[in-house]
Amino acid sequence: MAKTGLLVVTNPSRVGRVLPDVQKYLLNKLYIQYLPTRLSRLLTPPSPPVAAPSPAVYSRAVIGMYSQTLGHNLDVAILLAYLKDPTQTIIRTKKSIDVVFFDQVLSNDEMNAFLKKCLANVSAGCAVVSLDNESSETPPVDTDANEAMYDNVVLGGTFDRLHAGHKILLSEAVLRCRRKLTVGVTDESMLKTKCLTELIASCEDRIADVLEVLQDLDPNIEYDVVPISDPFGPTIREPSFEMIVVSEETKAGGLKVNEAREAKSLKPLVVHSVDLLVTQIKQEQEEEDKVSSGNLRLRVLGTRLKKPEARPNLPPSPYIIGLTGGIASGKSSIGRRLEEMGAGLIDCDSLAHTLYEQGQPIKDKMVEFFGKDILDADGEINRKALGLLVFNDKAKLTALNNMVWPALWERTQHEIAKLHASGKNIIVVEAAVLLQAGWEQYCHEYWVCMIPPDEAVRRLKRRNNLPEDAARSRIAAQPSNSEQIKGATTILSTLWTYDFTQRQVIRAWKHLHNYLEEAGINKGNKL
């Protein structure tokens, strides 16, 4: 299978039809070059050059092509340099091309001539494939297109997990830009209200992704991709900007930019609003109807995000999964579901409680350190009173942890051995503060269950009858979601319906089995 391909199309409405054939050869990245004229025009450009139409007439064709790529799981970039300037007959791409597809029947000589003359970055042994897919449909030409071009164009967004909608917006800007395109990318301070915000890539990485796509779309213009920490970014400071590109959803923002510019006596921008025309093929009913990064983040839940770190200190069997996550994040229900599916389960919260029973050596130490106020009328540890004490005082919580964790891990190991002896080869260790305790080193991998902090507060008020400030101080006693997910191999969230949580857990369980099988771990053992 090739990694990177180029599809040369003479009729953009054929893209959807040829993609299933393309995917037989291609794994990941697909560049598309639309040739509104015959291939021969590219191989032997007319002299003198024929006057080209304004690039804006290709808007509809480009949007239509991106729409046809949805659901095909390919990273697509539709190249624009030649459409903007037909004298640019050499196609420059960031990644080297391993295979070229043509949507028409061509001779080997023609295809090889294209390879030699028109591709700047081509792999040795690049294959050519002619896909016979003739169609009588005529390419769409946008006669109403805003035909003017501008030297300085600007747009903004979050641009997480670049999808077809983002690429349409960027293409619309590139098609209308002659010299310099400025892109504002929201920094972390602007992402707090986004769904699964912890899964959004860093601003630095998003900037790099935007830049890479832009340089493929048209390497001939200058790009300034900058972080922004307010909705306006440089649009209200920069006199040279002429056009702003917005989606239908952010059109109001474009108008606000102009109000702010006028207040500063800056020339208002031409607002080019793009109707994304993209209908979403939903993979989960919880997804939004439109193509969105939020949907892509949702699809991450229950999948495997990375290879686990090697744990030479652990025997391969039983395979230990740490299950952690913030308070009230719903890990216990996930643990129970995993148990139903065949895992052994150890609930460390409950196990810790057994350490406080009469006759346990820790109990005396605790009374000595925290005083008799932590005992109830029967002389038993009153966990509620102890909780109130430690969750409001970091030093006391640390002292309790230091007293409890070594004994608790010993007990956990004992439980692991018992479960293994009873035939369990995958064992889930559910521990709220697994990472703080450093227990991830005893697990082959760990999974994180997360919900937004505000949802955790709501649940704590309801479940534990806690006032807001007490709820927040309990949340503060644990690592943040972002800290927890850094090393996690799988992330789950109980923020949506019970049914969606179940689907995530089933998916995670299946992916785990595939991984263990592929890696040859736990071979011969019934899982």
Ligand SMILES: CC(=O)SCCNC(=O)CCNC(=O)[C@H](O)C(C)(C)COP(=O)(O)OP(=O)(O)OC[C@H]1O[C@@H](n2cnc3c(N)ncnc32)[C@H](O)[C@@H]1OP(=O)(O)O
């Ligand atoms: C390494 C581990 O994660 S082991 C599992 C966590 N347990 C410990 O660390 C032992 C110390 N904690 C305790 O003994 C008890 O939590 C007490 C006595 C403080 C309070 O007891 P209880 O009121 O019965 O509360 P319970 O044990 O059910 O814990 C309530 C919440 O506090 C959180 N919590 C428990 N221990 C800690 C801790 N050491 N640090 C921060 N948060 C903690 C948990 O997230 C739990 O909520 P969750 O089940 O939604 O995740």
